[in-house]
Amino acid sequence: MTATDRSLDEDLAADDSLLGVPMREFFRVRSLRGLGLLLIAVVILLWPDRTDRALGVLLGIAAVVYAGTLTVDLVSDRSRRQFWSFMTVAVVSGFAVALVFHPREALRSSAQVSGAALVAMAVYEIAQMIRTRRMSAWASTKVVGLGLAGGLLLTFPTKLITASTSIMAGVLAAAGLIAVFTPGTPDPDGNDGGSDFDASSANPATLLLDWVRRRPNVAEDRDMLQEKLFFEGPTSPVRYARFAALMAFASIIASVGVVVESTAVVIGAMLIAPLMVPLMGTAYATTMGWPRRMGRGAGIALSGMVLAIVTGALVGAIAPRTVDVTANAEVLARISPTSVDLAIAVAAGAAGAYALARRDVSDSLPGVAVAIALVPPLAVVGLCWEQLAWSEGNGALLLFLTNAVAILVAGGATFLLVGAAPLDRVSESQERVSTGIVGLLTFGTIIVLLLLLNGSNLAQSELARADVDEVLSEWTSEHEDYRVADRRGMSDGSLVIELVGPGEPPELETLIADLDGAIDGDQEIRLTWTQQEQVIVGGN
Amino acid sequence: MTDSAVQPQTRARRGLWLNLLILFEIAQGLLLGATGALVVALRNEPEVRVDLEGSAIGLGAAGLFIAVLGVLHLVFAVGLARRSEMVRSFLAAVATVQAAVAVFALISRQDARLPSVFPFLASAVILWVLYGSDRTREFFEQ
Numbered sequence: 001m002t003a004t005d006r007s008l009d010e011d012l013a014a015d016d017s018l019l020g021v022p023m024r025e026f027f028r029v030r031s032l033r034g035l036g037l038l039l040i041a042v043v044i045l046l047w048p049d050r051t052d053r054a055l056g057v058l059l060g061i062a063a064v065v066y067a068g069t070l071t072v073d074l075v076s077d078r079s080r081r082q083f084w085s086f087m088t089v090a091v092v093s094g095f096a097v098a099l100v101f102h103p104r105e106a107l108r109s110s111a112q113v114s115g116a117a118l119v120a121m122a123v124y125e126i127a128q129m130i131r132t133r134r135m136s137a138w139a140s141t142k143v144v145g146l147g148l149a150g151g152l153l154l155t156f157p158t159k160l161i162t163a164s165t166s167i168m169a170g171v172l173a174a175a176g177l178i179a180v181f182t183p184g185t186p187d188p189d190g191n192d193g194g195s196d197f198d199a200s201s202a203n204p205a206t207l208l209l210d211w212v213r214r215r216p217n218v219a220e221d222r223d224m225l226q227e228k229l230f231f232e233g234p235t236s237p238v239r240y241a242r243f244a245a246l247m248a249f250a251s252i253i254a255s256v257g258v259v260v261e262s263t264a265v266v267i268g269a270m271l272i273a274p275l276m277v278p279l280m281g282t283a284y285a286t287t288m289g290w291p292r293r294m295g296r297g298a299g300i301a302l303s304g305m306v307l308a309i310v311t312g313a314l315v316g317a318i319a320p321r322t323v324d325v326t327a328n329a330e331v332l333a334r335i336s337p338t339s340v341d342l343a344i345a346v347a348a349g350a351a352g353a354y355a356l357a358r359r360d361v362s363d364s365l366p367g368v369a370v371a372i373a374l375v376p377p378l379a380v381v382g383l384c385w386e387q388l389a390w391s392e393g394n395g396a397l398l399l400f401l402t403n404a405v406a407i408l409v410a411g412g413a414t415f416l417l418v419g420a421a422p423l424d425r426v427s428e429s430q431e432r433v434s435t436g437i438v439g440l441l442t443f444g445t446i447i448v449l450l451l452l453l454n455g456s457n458l459a460q461s462e463l464a465r466a467d468v469d470e471v472l473s474e475w476t477s478e479h480e481d482y483r484v485a486d487r488r489g490m491s492d493g494s495l496v497i498e499l500v501g502p503g504e505p506p507e508l509e510t511l512i513a514d515l516d517g518a519i520d521g522d523q524e525i526r527l528t529w530t531q532q533e534q535v536i537v538g539g540n
Numbered sequence: 541m542t543d544s545a546v547q548p549q550t551r552a553r554r555g556l557w558l559n560l561l562i563l564f565e566i567a568q569g570l571l572l573g574a575t576g577a578l579v580v581a582l583r584n585e586p587e588v589r590v591d592l593e594g595s596a597i598g599l600g601a602a603g604l605f606i607a608v609l610g611v612l613h614l615v616f617a618v619g620l621a622r623r624s625e626m627v628r629s630f631l632a633a634v635a636t637v638q639a640a641v642a643v644f645a646l647i648s649r650q651d652a653r654l655p656s657v658f659p660f661l662a663s664a665v666i667l668w669v670l671y672g673s674d675r676t677r678e679f680f681e682q
Contacts, residue, residue: 081671082672083667083668083670083671083672085671086635086636086639087639087664087667089636089640090635090636090637090640090643090663091640091643093636093643094641094643094644094646094647095643095647097644098644098647098648101648102648105647105648105650106648109646109647109648
């Protein structure tokens with residue numbers, strides 16, 4: 001303990017605490033570092049699209065310093081003058097200067113270069129598989145993961161930078177919180193979590209892993225959990241039949257609820273639907289490295305999914321009332337998911353896994369089922385596809401996939417955190433777990449990207465509309481005889497504005513120019529005006 | 541007394557790639573020298589002044605500069621052939637700067653991506669010849 005720590009201990013009373021942590025612990029170097037990480041994470045999460053520039057410049061400065069030290073090494077030590085040393089200096093210097101002066105372009109290019117490298121690695125893996133004539137599950141998953149990640153990085157570099165910055169911020173926030181709220185706390189057995197672990201010098205990743213290892217095992221009965229999640233043993237045929245029956249009922253109820261636009265009925269279907277169980281089972285099997293159970297869980301979920309879509313389509317075909325996919329509120333609420341839906345699904349998925357792992361909070365499972373609706377989006381998929389409304393149906397399918405991936409990822413992580421899936425078990429079957437996780441993360445990346453694209457398109461059109469409203473508001477305040485009779489967006493993305501006034505609107509050229517400046521280049525505005533006739537009767 | 545002490549030491553010969561680099565330097569030096577001399581000689585010709593958009597003094601200075609560059613390339617070629625470590629380091633530094641500029645252009649200027657690939661590859665080849673090849677290392681270490 002340093003002299004500063006001793007004086008802090010004297011100044012702060014031992015019984016002062018915040019959220020169970022003594023106040024003096026917040027002034028340790030490790031806690032302050034954690035607070036710093038937390039602060040950076042908050043800034044990144046609040047302004048992900050603005051912080052990439054600042055991060056780029058910071059990264060550039062760091063790279064300049066690194067290139068400088070490499071150059072000094074090359075100049076001062078002749079033995080270090082090797083081909084790769086010169087190439088490293090050249091690449092790092094060029095990259096550093098580009099990051100400082102053109103951070104966005106440099107980050108985008110780096111993402112594309114990384115994408116190209118990943119694709120090259122995938123091609124190399126394929127060549128290796130052909131050469132050795134050996135194809136393992138891990139190698140195949142790796143090839144698919146590398147290829148997809150590389151392709152996505154090449155195609156959507158900017159979106160992925162924003163997404164990875166946000167993910168990095170999440171990890172930073174977690175590491176920061178752990179550093180702040182578990183400063184040097186010994187585990188319940190009284191030891192410090194392993195004599196070789198030095199908490200003060202550990203990096204955030206080590207800190208996080210150590211924290212997970214120290215977590216007390218709160219999964220009360222692992223056998224009970226497995227019994228809940230996997231359809232095994234002598235009762236399995238009954239459970240399969242029960243699953244199919246409940247899925248069919250839930251699908252019919254959800255489809256009818258959507259057709260009659262009744263939210264209460266749709267919620268009823270959410271409560272009946274048994275689809276969360278096989279998905280949670282898949283998540284648990286993935287973290288434990290059980291490929292057969294993982295496959296079985298995924299198979300059950302997939303069959304439930306097909307059943308719900310087919311039921312939705314059948315109900316749509318035989319329902320006396322036609323579902324208007326462009327106006328039905330229950331459909332509209334499910335065809336355009338964004339990253340907000342993902343955030344909800346992740347929280348609900350984690351809550352679901354927690355409720356399954358702990359007997360005392362299992363009452364909250366119905367709430368989880370409502371928050372992470374699985375069957376209604378599938379029913380909407382069936383209803384839309386039945387009407388050949390492919391785009392709307394695909395949107396609803398994306399919502400379902402978002403929820404499913406959130407259950408798999410957040411559920412798996414929660415099982416690990418609460419001790420239901422012990423970390424040692426995960427380490428033992430590392431390759432099988434890695435295969436599952438890489439596959440899951442690849443799939444998750446695609447979903448996140450699609451959600452971000454959809455979300456940014458929505459945000460852009462909302463911003464454009466707000467700008468149009470501002471232009472119209474300014475114009476009408478200058479010309480009080482005129483008013484905006486209507487302003488609505490059409491299904492083809494165009495905007496219709498109708499003005500009403502005593503004649504042709506004055507300063508029309510200026511108004512058109514201002515509106516043109518407010519909208520996105522591809523968007524179209526149709527401006528119409530109606531001459532308003534006024535007759536004044538009486539008055540004297 | 542060991543056997544090696546009595547045997548005459550065989551001097552390592554230049555590798556093919558280093559010879560090519562020396563030839564390249566000589567060719568570049570001669571070409572630049574000739575161009576510089578030509579510009580100096582023709583600096584008073586009205587047609588040349590119009591074509592190159594310069595005055596007689598300006599063209600003379602430019603020609604002289606080009607000729608000096610040419611001479612420098614010849615000096616580098618001789619230095620490389622005579623195992624000069626200083627020339628080797630200087631050429632490596634120039635190639636490194638050229639590669640760094642190419643990387644900068646590759647990353648930050650989308651319109652200059654394709655034209656930047658060649659300078660980058662050329663610099664990489666020069667650096668490999670100077671510091672990557674075993675033959676070159678043996679040659680310079682003697």
